[in-house]
Amino acid sequence: MAETTVATPTVDENLSNKILKQVEYYFSDSNFIRDKFLRAESAKNPDGFISIDTIASFNRMKELSTDLQLITDILKKSSRLVVDQDGKMIKRKDPLPENIESEKTLYSKGWPLDTTIEKVEQFFSQFGKVLSVRLRKKQDKSFKGSLHVDFETEDIVTKIIADAPKLDGDKELLFQTYKQFITEKKEEKEKFLSSNPDKKRKATKDLKDETEQEEKEQEEEDKMVTGTILTFAGVGENLHRGNIKEIFSQYGEVLFVGFNTNDTDGNVRFKTADSATRAMEGLTAEKKEFGGKVPTYKILDGEDEKKEWDKIFEMKKNASGKGGKGGKFGKGGKGGKFGKGGKGKFGNKKAKRD
Incomplete structure (x- = not known):
């Protein structure tokens, strides 16, 4: 045979x-x-x-x-x-469910702090198809030891809760439906507020902050809009960010200007790739002078573009912090390239989502 x-x-x-x-x-x-x-x-x-x-x-x-x-x-x-x-x-294919407290979602707690999404998927795949895994994070982005897992059917969640499998054969974990998790969170909040009326305002704010943090984490999937970063090199002296933005804004909405006074090169991030292309083609054809010099242009792509976006994402990740004098991607008081600076003419008050 x-x-x-x-x-x-x-x-x-x-x-x-x-x-x-x-x-x-x-x-x-x-x-x-x-x-x-x-x-x-x-x-x-x-x-x-x-x-x-x-x-x-x-x-x-x-x-x-x-x-x-x-x-x-x-x-x-x-x-x-x-x-x-x-x-x-x-x-x-299917419309969104009216109730997001899906019985197909499992809450689990007690996981090691070095847990990865791949490890969670591997652990639960023995019970059925895993659709997604969300590791719950603290304010500092570190894993808090609990997570949510979405499965293909409610039966998978029911079986896992009933079997209560152990991690690596000996580590006990907590399992609940997402609905049970939400219910307990609400009960904990109500109990705390009823016994601490003077702390109601602070507790409400803390809960709001935690909720907003989790929502933000759900939305933090980095979305790189390709072809939108236009670099320029070889500009003259006595230029500032306002001059740069005014010129490039003729071709479309400018989200960020990466340029400091006395720099000879920099970059501009447009909202759309079409705007970046129009700017490069238009300024090249016009031979537009910047401070008495005609710069060269390039739309970032490939690894160079990815590195630039990594810096943008890192800046957004740290956007909740304050202070410092900033730098090329700093958030400091005087701004900088891609900075949020309070005194910079075009410093953003709030980081934009891409």
């Missing part, structure tokens, strides 16, 4: 699964309902579609593939998503 062998998934199949899983997570009940960016994009289309190009520009997607056609072909295989006839847009 010939020996039966099991085919090992090819690299392409593995990549396909990763891409499909990532995009299905973006549109999942647990993520989509909390993701203000995606819901805003969906609202722009009467049928709720979102550009696949937009989805493909997200930071995690670019780490998987930059081949838009490949991504589109993979998404057409999804049983949870719908690709339009032109192959340009995508949306959820």
